[in-house]
Amino acid sequence: MGIVPVKTPSIIKKLLPDFVWEFFTSEKVLFLTFDDGPTPEITQCTLDTLKQFNAKATFFCIGTNIQKHPHIFQSILKDGHRIGNHSNTHLKGWKTSVKDYVLNVNSAQEIINSEILKAETSAQKLNASPIFRPPYGQIKPSQGKALKAMGYTVITWSILSFDWDKDISGETCYLNVIKNSKPGNIIVFHDSVKASKNLKHALPKVLAYFTEKGYEFKTLPL
Numbered sequence: 439m440g441i442v443p444v445k446t447p448s449i450i451k452k453l454l455p456d457f458v459w460e461f462f463t464s465e466k467v468l469f470l471t472f473d474d475g476p477t478p479e480i481t482q483c484t485l486d487t488l489k490q491f492n493a494k495a496t497f498f499c500i501g502t503n504i505q506k507h508p509h510i511f512q513s514i515l516k517d518g519h520r521i522g523n524h525s526n527t528h529l530k531g532w533k534t535s536v537k538d539y540v541l542n543v544n545s546a547q548e549i550i551n552s553e554i555l556k557a558e559t560s561a562q563k564l565n566a567s568p569i570f571r572p573p574y575g576q577i578k579p580s581q582g583k584a585l586k587a588m589g590y591t592v593i594t595w596s597i598l599s600f601d602w603d604k605d606i607s608g609e610t611c612y613l614n615v616i617k618n619s620k621p622g623n624i625i626v627f628h629d630s631v632k633a634s635k636n637l638k639h640a641l642p643k644v645l646a647y648f649t650e651k652g653y654e655f656k657t658l659p660l
């Protein structure tokens with residue numbers, strides 16, 4: 439599985455306190471997040487599965503994917519999920535200047551905002567503070583600082599499902615999540631083609647497992 443852990447170590451959270459890694463609560467609540475969509479092959483199926491369990495989630499969308507598939511983006515909004523920014527072109531922070539990084543993130547936010555304005559009904563408010571998740575988890579401190587100054591909150595994660603990893607099974611992906619998640623955790627999945635096989639297996643099982651234990655799945659509360 440490489441060097442990246444399923445569960446974010448507390449030392450990392452302490453070293454990068456400006457990022458949101460989790461929410462501290464004793465309530466049985468989990469925050470599912472889906473990166474990289476909207477994707478025709480998997481996003482609608484993800485929405486249908488969430489609906490079956492009355493679960494809300496947050497979708498960190500790529501700007502160019504929203505432009506290609508605006509109707510899918512509208513379905514996400516219509517179902518009452520929260521939208522996050524995942525950059526315009528899924529760029530790598532460590533290889534990008536601060537200026538280019540901020541421009542790219544702002545371009546995605548403009549697309550997100552204009553689509554939210556088109557929505558007839560949406561739980562997402564346009565004036566909600568924008569949330570951003572760095573692609574590949576790569577972001578320089580200077581980029582994080584610049585985004586924060588512009589009002590973005592950088593959301594990282596507590597748990598990685600590893601759904602994108604073709605070397606693991608859907609069952610392992612499911613076990614990664616259920617064995618490690620605690621109340622208030624932020625869990626990463628992907629509504630991408632690459633992750634779709636593992637996601638289709640793991641997501642309904644994760645939802646069933648925690649629903650049975652009395653958990654609720656909510657949009658990120660910020």
Ligand SMILES: [Zn+2]
Pocket residue numbers: 473474524528573574
């Ligand atoms: Zn991504």
